Amino acid sequence: MxxxxxxxxxxxxxxxxxxxxxxxxxxxxxxxxxxxxxxxxxxxxxxxxxxxxxxxxxxxxxxxxxxxxxxxxxxxxxxxxxxxxxxxxxxxxxxxxxxxxxxxxxxxxxxxxxxxxxxxxxxxxxxxxxxxxxxxxxxxxxxxxxxxxxxxxxxxxxxxxxxxxxxxxxxxxxxxxxxxxxxxxxxxxxxxxxxxxxxxxxxxxxxxxxxxxxxLAAQGTRVRSLDDAALAAALAGAGIRTLPATDGGFTTEAAPEEVGRVAATAGIALMELRPGDGAQLEEMFLELTQQTQREQPVLQGVPS
Structure with a gap:
């Protein structure tokens, strides 16, 4: 031990x-x-x-x-x-x-x-x-x-x-x-x-x-839209923190209904909205070490 x-x-x-x-x-x-x-x-x-x-x-x-x-x-x-x-x-x-x-x-x-x-x-x-x-x-x-x-x-x-x-x-x-x-x-x-x-x-x-x-257990919400940049900006404006998913869209700790409400208010069409079904290790690693990494993810079209 x-x-x-x-x-x-x-x-x-x-x-x-x-x-x-x-x-x-x-x-x-x-x-x-x-x-x-x-x-x-x-x-x-x-x-x-x-x-x-x-x-x-x-x-x-x-x-x-x-x-x-x-x-x-x-x-x-x-x-x-x-x-x-x-x-x-x-x-x-x-x-x-x-x-x-x-x-x-x-x-x-x-x-x-x-x-x-x-x-x-x-x-x-x-x-x-x-x-x-x-x-x-x-x-x-x-x-x-x-x-x-x-x-x-x-x-x-x-x-x-x-x-x-x-x-x-x-x-x-x-x-x-x-x-x-x-x-x-x-x-x-x-x-x-x-x-x-x-x-x-x-x-x-x-x-x-x-x-x-x-x-790696289920957590938060998995969401993907026709305009992920606009979705990221809308969620950030609502105080919802997101982590980019490797295949597009985002994972977030907010409930699906909360994410859906923000998207509807912003007029953003969603392609996917569901509870998280188990985070992959890469997503979990990036989320947990987001503030400690040298390379930070850059989202095109999202104001810094």
Missing amino acids: ITVENLTKRYGDHTAVDDVSFACTPGQVTGFLGPNGAGKSTTMRIIAGLTPATSGSATVGGRAYREIPNPATQVGVLLDASAQHAGRTGAEILRLTAMTLGVNRSRVDDMLEMVSLTPEEANRRVRNYSLGMRQRLGIANALLGDPHILILDEPANGLDPAGIHWMRTLLRDYANRGGTVLLSSHLLHEIEIIADDILVIGHGRIVAQGTKSDL
Whole structure:
């Protein structure tokens, strides 16, 4: 189990992580989402004992990472797949880790087979690896000590669709066997498929957390019209906040009858008006982090 309580990290006047609290439980994959610079990687580095917190605590299995004897046998960590010795082969890196951890050398071959690195690839120097191959090697290294907790920062980066499917299957099986997984990713669709619980962070603060089913449950109204720009302006004039939907129109927390009344008053013909039937993760993510993103959506024809 991973437990984070009132965690804060400041760099001078900048607060990278601001009073963050959450827990990741055994048997669950927890997806950690947020815009670039939101505080995901800093939080994970603090959990893994690489960055000291300004205040608060982060424990893994009830202990701070630095207090765990031979920690890689308890916690597997992959924070940067590129941070591997470029002059060594993949097999050498795993053998050195096995020696450090005191695990049987036969486990190196098991892990290479599990992550689908061939003998030829395993004996190639890491400088000649693709990013996807480095991700596979990093995952093998994280699992070498047979830990019961995994902390992975963007592990799907560089993987092709088949590799992403492989990773998803691997992590799902790991959690189903009682493992705890904390997984950050910018691939929202992958988080939507694999995660049981979701954390959303923006400007260093948790803006939403809960089970995937709760966070993606039906909400508000789905509306689409013949003139979405005019509809957006009319709804904004009525004090109704909207979020653009990926296929046109909007989602809003207002009731359908309220949205319909505004559209009728403005003389806007509606093509769709219905209760929300479950927000997609992208829509939820954009809505929850709307005030913390660098790129803000621009609606054509809507006064700013």
